[in-house]
Amino acid sequence: MENVSKIWLGPLPADSPYVKPFRMYYIQNGVEKNWDLLKVHDSVAIILYNSSRQKLVLVRQFRPAVYHGVITSEKGTFDSVDLQSFPPSIGVTLELCAGIVDKSKSWVEIAREEVLEECGYDVPVERIEEVMVYRSGVGSSGAKQAMYYCEVSDADKANSGGGVDDEIIEVVELSLDEAKRMLQKGAVNNSPPSCLMGLLWFFANKAPAAV
Ligand SMILES: Nc1nc(=O)c2ncn([C@@H]3O[C@H](COP(=O)(O)OP(=O)(O)O[C@H]4O[C@H](CO)[C@@H](O)[C@H](O)[C@H]4O)[C@@H](O)[C@H]3O)c2[nH]1
Ligand SMILES: [Mg+2]
Known part of the structure; x- marks a missing residue:
């Protein structure tokens, strides 16, 4: 995954299927204003708990946007970045299983497919x-995300996951103690808010009583 060379x-090509930039103009309180924004796909994210192993199932992947964000926060610019000083590992995230809504299928069906493709569990x-x-x-985008919860077991495992096409995704199982420590210590390196919120929701609503 970190084998980025x-x-x-x-520049962004005008026909990008993922990101379309716009400037929106509007009048508020009689004053003309504008806002620069991005049209991006809506998405689904799934909190997955394997009850056979008592593990939360997450995914690790190299995220170009995070790599860019880490470097510009630290260095101020992306100019003359060298992989020695800024290894690709700084752009790797721990996230919920998630995917964009880019097909004419129901949102929950897209969630089902992402669980199978990224994490290898086949659930109805x-x-x-x-x-x-x-x-x-x-x-920047105001995109919609729907979050789901699904309890799985080893019996639902159909393949090893890892994504489709050229996706490179590592499935990570976190014990409930590990997930709780991660949240308590704020040691969340690069996880998006959706992942952190999903874990907090799990502990508030689903975690076995002893945890
Ligand atoms: N975004 C993009 N830009 C490209 O230029 C670009 N070029 C190729 N691709 C391909 O599109 C597919 C996107 O993968 P997913 O459907 O699994 O969606 P995620 O990237 O997991 O994103 C979701 O979950 C995140 C975590 O909650 C949220 O932050 C996002 O908002 C949310 O959409 C992959 O096959 C990828 O190779 C691009 N994808
Ligand atoms: Mg994904």
């Missing part, structure tokens, strides 16, 4: 419970 930036949609729906990137 060269990184560079270029009836076992996937909606947790909450919220907006991410409120200053």
Whole structure:
């Protein structure tokens, strides 16, 4: 996953299927204003708990946007970045299983497919419970994300996961103690808020009583 050998930036092609930039104009309190924003896909994220192993099932992956964000926070610019000083590992995240809504299928069906493709568990949609729906990137995209919860067992395991096509995704099992320590210590390196919120929701609503 961290075997990234060269990184560079270029302008965004106008036909990107993932990100479309706009400037929105509006009049508020009689004053004309504008806001620069991005149209991106809505998405689903799934809190997965394997009750056979008593483990939360998360995914690790190299995130170009996070690599870029870490470097510009630390260095101020992405110019002349070298992989020695800034290894690709600084752009690796721990996240909930998640995926973009880019097909004409129901949201829960897309969640079902992501659970199978990324984590290898084959579950029917009836076992996937909606947790909450919220907006991410409120200053930049306002995209919708629906969060789900699904309890799985070793009997549901159909493949080793890892994603489809050229995705490189590592499935990570966290014990409940490990997940709790991560939250308590704030040692959340690079996890998005959706993952942290999903773990907190799990401890508030689903974790076995002794934890
Ligand atoms: N985004 C993008 N840009 C490209 O240029 C780009 N080029 C290729 N791709 C391909 O698109 C697919 C995207 O993968 P997923 O459907 O699994 O979606 P996620 O990347 O997991 O993103 C979700 O979950 C995140 C965690 O909650 C949230 O933050 C996101 O908002 C949310 O969408 C992969 O096959 C990837 O190779 C790009 N994808
Ligand atoms: Mg994904």
